[in-house]
Amino acid sequence: MVPIRQDAWSKDEDVLLAEVVLRHIRESSTQLAAFEEVGKTLSRTPAACGFRWNSLIRKQYEAAIALAKKQRKEQKKQQVKKPGSVEDDRSIDLIDEAISLLITSKSYLTESNKNEASLQEALAENLMLKQNLHQLEKEYLTVQEDYQSLLEIMEKARKMVIFQEEDAGSLRFQMDANGNLEKIKK
Numbered sequence: 707m708v709p710i711r712q713d714a715w716s717k718d719e720d721v722l723l724a725e726v727v728l729r730h731i732r733e734s735s736t737q738l739a740a741f742e743e744v745g746k747t748l749s750r751t752p753a754a755c756g757f758r759w760n761s762l763i764r765k766q767y768e769a770a771i772a773l774a775k776k777q778r779k780e781q782k783k784q785q786v787k788k789p790g791s792v793e794d795d796r797s798i799d800l801i802d803e804a805i806s807l808l809i810t811s812k813s814y815l816t817e818s819n820k821n822e823a824s825l826q827e828a829l830a831e832n833l834m835l836k837q838n839l840h841q842l843e844k845e846y847l848t849v850q851e852d853y854q855s856l857l858e859i860m861e862k863a864r865k866m867v868i869f870q871e872e873d874a875g876s877l878r879f880q881m882d883a884n885g886n887l888e889k890i891k892k
Contacts, residue, residue, distance in 0.1 A: 711749050715758055719748055724767050727759060731774040732781070775802075 723744050730740035741755040748755070764771070782798065879887045 710751055710754075720758070720763055722747065723755060723759060724763050724770070727763075728767065728770055728774045731771065732777045734778055734782070 723740075726744050726747075727737055727740040730737060730743075737756070737759070738752065741752040741759065744750070744755045745752040779799075779802070878890045880890050882888050
């Protein structure tokens with residue numbers, strides 16, 4: 707058994723893959739057959755060839771693919787025509803158009819599903835951010851209330867100091883063991 711390669715694809719291998727697939731398209735063969743042929747030549751799996759073709763190479767050869775399909779149609783038309791073959795050619799053209807339409811519809815549907823998934827992710831993130839904002843607002847209100855309480859305590863302490871300065875001669879404050887202030891007369 708030939709070992710399966712797992713190294714990177716070279717430009718020459720990409721060109722070979724494209725040439726073989728385009729030849730198979732022109733000859734009315736399947737892309738799977740092309741992937742098997744290239745896989746044997748390059749010691750790669752047909753799946754690896756198919757993945758490489760669909761993920762990268764096909765996008766670079768869209769014009770060549772369209773030309774190969776057109777050449778395939780022309781070859782079919784040039785074949786010996788039987789009576790009623792005009793209808794057969796029209797049927798083949800209609801089938802090709804239907805297939806093209808289905809492929810286009812599938813790509814739009816796939817894109818739509820991706821957009822739907824992105825929308826769902828965005829909505830979930832939005833909900834999470836709203837919950838975080840609500841929590842932060844609650845914490846802010848608590849801090850604001852604590853701040854107001856602290857200001858009130860500071861104001862009371864200031865008033866006590868003013869009162870103490872007026873009464874400094876007769877009263878004195880001392881802190882007990884529990885941290886409470888006690889008035890002590892002099």
